[in-house]
Amino acid sequence: MSIFKWFKKRREHKVVDVPNQASGQFQNVNLNGRLEEAIESITRIFDGNYDFTMRRFHVFGQYPAIMFYFSTMIDQTMINGDILKPFMYLPPYLEGKNIEFHRLKDTLLQDSIFHSDVSVENQFGKLIEGVLRGKTVVMIEGLGEAFVIGTRNIEQRAIDQPATEQVIRGPREGFIEPLATNIALLRYRLQTTDLRINSMEIGRRTKSKVAICYMEGITNPDLLKEVNKRLAKIDIDAILDSGYLEQFIEDNYYSPFPQVQYTERPDKVAANLLEGRVAILVDGSPLALVVPTVFNQFYQTVEDYTERFVLMSAIRLARLVALVFSLVFPSIYVAIISFNPELIPTEFAVAVAGGRAGVPFPAIIEVLVIEISMEVLREATIRLPQQVGGALSIVGVLVIGQAAVAAGFASPITVVIIALTTIGSFATPAYNAALALRLLRFPLIILAGIFGLYGVMIGLILIANHLLSLKSFGIPYLSPLVPGNFQGMKDLLIRGPLWWMNKRPAFLHPLDKTRLSDTTLEQLKQPPDNVMDPLKFKDQKE
Structure with a gap:
């Protein structure tokens, strides 16, 4: 079906065009070589876009043609030097020769155009998609195909260090948008x-x-x-x-x-x-x-594998302690203060009781109010400009916290508990996993305020049961802990040496299971050569 007939049919049926869906509507509409019809159709589709550009010219000085593109998405230098010039002027070795129309397409593709990203399309929908992606389309009178040339050049930010996953030892490059x-x-x-x-x-x-x-x-x-x-x-x-x-x-x-x-x-x-x-x-x-x-990926970092395993195993354990703190610390505090104060040592219980003497709220209300205030402060710090956000966090933590304690609105121990919990959530490398633990903290606090330590245990059992039921593309979420796999546990709680982890994770069922060759393992078992031993050089001197 030609473009002209397609538009005529839609006018008879009073169908309203939707410009964003034009590429799909024109998917099966073929070019017929009539340039003016194509220009009319293109104008209908892209009418109202100030950056849409159409340029008429003659190919080799004799064949009428049209070129159209979005000026904000292309490289203008490439348009002038790599497209217009090859289309308008014959190559030096063809000057003086008459290029017949049936040889025009082959001559342009094989002899004239020196751009690598060139394709030929005969469907009108493909041309529209090309223009929307930043390409340039050239149509020639009488030719049932159009040239689609890659000229996209959109300004982009430079490759920089990732803002959300910074490391001390490791590559500094991060993904960008293109x-x-x-x-x-x-x-x-x-x-x-x-x-x-x-x-x-x-x-x-x-x-x-x-x-x-x-x-x-x-x-x-x-x-x-x-x-x-x-x-x-x-x-x-x-x-x-x-x-x-x-x-x-x-x-x-x-x-x-x-x-x-x-x-x-x-x-x-x-x-x-x-x-x-x-x-x-x-x-x-x-x-x-x-x-x-799987879950263990959310408390692992790139530095775990670029540094020595003894140091990073200790840091990973500290990270796990912070993760547990961020989940259960406030609920345990509420349960002990409200139901089991006998679990606190006597001297510490006296200090806690003295700090809570003037607080008018029960422990659960106090903790929930401070927790909600901390979440609001955290969200405000993230959304504000960087220069103002840092100042707000310091003012919020120091001034508001101290004022709440002085006014008897909260006890000092509660502020300390919430502060430790917040710091623990910051220590979790993955933001989405830390956010999940922050949200689960609130139902645990409510259960602790109603049932005490029994409520905390019920909440933890429900969370563990939920984690055991989760799967990611069929793989259990707590792999390799459940189901147990000894090879995978070498990288679970601690980070084992690289030569221990000579196999790829078994729960992924990779086709090639071997990561480290047996030859390397055998060489690592041999004692090192002390080539610079002082005793060796002493014997040589003697």
Whole structure:
């Protein structure tokens, strides 16, 4: 069907065009070579866009042509030097020769255009999609095909250190918004032919590019198939960030615990790909998704593997203590103060009682009020500009806390408990996991205020039962603890030496299970050569 007939049919049926859906409506409309009809149709679709540009010219001085693009998305220097000039002027070795029309397309593609990203399309919908993606389209009178040339050049921020995952020892590069740059950062670290990157488009209106990255020969094919299946089911008008995809592909939509890990570190994505996981990148988002995910990934950092295992094992244990503190510390305090004060040592109980002497509220109300105030203060600090946010946090913690104690609104011990709890939540590396623990803190406090220590235990049992029931793409959430796997436990509570972890995680069922070769293990067992031993040089002198 020609474009002219298509528009005529829609006018007869009084169908209203929706510009954002034009590429889909024109999907099966072929070009007929009539330039003026095409110009009229393009003007109808893009009418009202001040940055839409159309430029008429003659190919080789004799064939009428039109070029159209969005001026805000292209490189103007490339338009002038790499497109207009090759189309308008014959190559030097063809000057003086008459280029017949049936040889025009081949001459342009093979002899004249010296741009690498050029394709030929005959469907009108493909041309519209190309323009919307920042490409330039050239149509020639009488030619049933159009040239689509890659000229996209959008300003982007520089590659910088990730703001949410800072490390002392490790790479300083982080993902940015353009998908091509993020893929380049991955290929820079995984310079192997086994790295595979598949792509699809999701979003009826945004047509967002989504890249699925995996390692051929390591990633289980069933996992890859399931990832593609879940992504293919998504039918939404827009995907503006990878967080949209996360909410569609996770197993349990109502769980507070994240079942998909996100990161803006290319080295972290590369490490997960080498273990057999799949990474999902979205054009326009600096955060990559990694699936499947287990709970122990949320208290691990990149530094755990770049530093020596003895030091990082101790720090990881401290991180786990902070994680437990951020969940149960306020509820245990409420339970002991309200129901079991005999568990407190006598001297400390006297100090606590003295501090709470003028407080008019029971312990549960006091803790809930201070906790809610701390959450409000934390949210305000995040949303305010950086220069003001730091000052607000200091004022909120020091001035408001001290004023609340002086006014008898809260006891000093309560302020200390909440402060330790907040610091513990900051020590959790993953923000989404820390947020889940912060939310679960409130029902635990309420249970503690009603049932005492029994309520705390009931709450913890319910949380543990929920964690045991969770799965991420079929993998139990508490793997490798439940079900137990000795090889995986070497990287659970402590970080074992790298030569201990010679196998990839068994719960991912990778095709290639070996990470470290047996030859390296044998060499590590041999004693080191003391080539610079002072006694050796002393014997040589004698």
